[in-house]
Amino acid sequence: MTTYETIVIGAGMSGVTAARLLADAGRRVLVLEARDRIGGRMHTDRAAGFSVDLGASWIHGIDGSELWKLVQALDIPTREFTVGSFQAGGRAMSHFDGDGAPMAPAASAHWVADVATAEAALQRAIADSAPGESYLDVTERALDALEREQDALDPERIDEIREFFRHRVEEQCGAWIGDLDAHGLDEDAIDGDEVVFPRGYDEIPHRIADGLDVRLGQVVRRVIRSADGVRVETGADVFEAASAVVTVPLGVLKSDAIRFEPALPESAAGPIARLGMGVFNKIFLQFPARFWDESSYVLRALGEAGEHWHSWYDVSMISGLPTLLTFAAGPFGRHVQELDDAAVVADVVHALRRMYGAAVPDPSAHWITRWGQDPFSVGSYSHIATGSSHHDHDALADPIDGVLHFAGEATWGSEPATVGGAYASGVRAAERILGREVDLAAFADSVRASSTPV
Structure with a gap:
């Protein structure tokens, strides 16, 4: 049995970041990923000849962002697409009243x-x-x-x-x-422009992971820790290391899909129980022709007309084809993911026709996500549920017995539910294992030198 210095569980943004930083420092690192791909909740579908980001899409605010610095260093192209924190206005929007009529x-x-x-x-x-x-x-x-x-x-x-x-x-x-706790949106602020990725957001974790020992299809069932290190068991294999970084989504931790022995202390178990895991699903509809105002980046229905489907974002710039993106989240998102594609598409089109009438053609293509049903995420991202606090995010990352670490967006209190938070948490985990700060500029240079752009 090969013994590693660190086993990283999960090949999403936080996992590959921690693993790459440790590997660059000369550590023997193994990454175990349950899926058949790298990226986790960063998942780009390129089958149609262009990129459709089914998971994360944006960097939410580039000012002061370490993630943005990495993107620039890797020369990954982006497009400015500033949404803001679900604003009533702020950018060109086409508003429709409760009857579906356009508002002056x-x-x-x-x-x-x-x-x-x-x-x-x-x-x-x-x-x-x-x-x-x-x-x-x-x-x-x-x-x-x-x-x-x-x-x-x-x-x-x-x-x-x-x-x-x-x-x-x-x-x-x-x-x-x-x-949601009363303070659940306290951190909901955007500093600077937001950007999307024409080549697909998951280029970042793929390039970071280039050269790492990543084992796909390895579903971790049990993590046993002792004073000597950790033992990680999957369905068919057993791995040992001096330390482990667990980066699976909060939804997986809440589902008890991974058994920890001995049981996690209250310092970790408490935040896992108290924090919430939300469901946020995407519906992309591509049309043979544009029927909405080209100057509007958001179509928004108020009142009864927008009870369920209320906001559509014009993401045509990615493919060059007329495409709208809408969302089904929270309880409605859980309901929608139980429906088949045809029913979802018909319902969205019905809502659009209430606003635009017969001008809305049948979609020529669609993409629909069901993150709440994904056994390797069991939801989309974390939030501060009633009874929890911002402190719970960071408390979850506290090392356990000096050998077990947690990382991921749910462990980064100042920017949870974002790729930026996941990236920062991976850096923190690596620094704690190494016992020193890392040079992120050198890290970016390393990734750039050893990886191939998508």
Whole structure:
């Protein structure tokens, strides 16, 4: 049996980053990946001759981003596509009212101003919230206050804003608004432009992993730790090392698919139990011709017209073909992933035809994700559920008995649910094992010199 210095479980962004940094430092490293591919929740479908990012798509804010520095060093092309934190406005949007009718510019501006007023009230409610309160609690308190004001918003507008806040939680966290802690969106800020990847986002983990000992199809069942190190058991093989880095998604940890012996201490088990794992699914529809305004990067329906399908993003710049991306998240996302493709496509098209009528043709192609049903992710990304806190993210990364480490987006409190957070957590895990800081510029040079662009 070959003994390694470190076994990394999971070949997503955090896993390959930690493994590559350790390997570059001269350590014997083995990466075990349950899937038949590298990348984890970074998954690009290139079968159609262009890239469709079924998992992560964006770098959310490039200012001060170490991930952005890596992308630049690797000369990976990007396109600016700044979405923001599910804003009411901010970029060119085509708004539709509750009946599906297009809103005039003045009506859209009024809507954006009303959301800004409600947002200010919501931030006050969050600041005054008690421990354990949900985002639903503070939202309702803020809207109740607006209804009592002298120049109160009318009830229909209050309901539209209520739906906007619910959709924001679904898109940002993949969760129902009542399951998110009142402070669950505190870190929801974008610094600088956002970018997408015409060649596909998973080029990054693939290039980092180039040259690593990565074993695909290795589903880890048990991790046994002792003072001497760790023993990792898969369905057919056993591996040993002085240390291990577990980078599987929070959903897998919550499912108890991996057995830890002895049981994880409360310092890790507590955060795993308290943090939430959301469901966020993508539906791409490609059309034979564009029927929407080319100047709008988002189509958004308010009120009843947008109860389920409410936002469509124009991602045509990736393939050069007319393509809209919409999302099904939270409880609705869990429902949608139980449907077959035909039913999902028909429902989305029905919603679009409520807005554009017969101008909407039948889609020529589609892509639909079902991350909540994926046994190797069991969800899309983490969030601060009621009863948890930002501290739980970082507490989960605390080393256990000096031999077991956790990494991944769920372990990075200042930027959870992002590729940037996953990257940073992989760096942190490697630094803790090495006992020193690493040079990320040298790391980028190493990856660039040894990897081939997609």
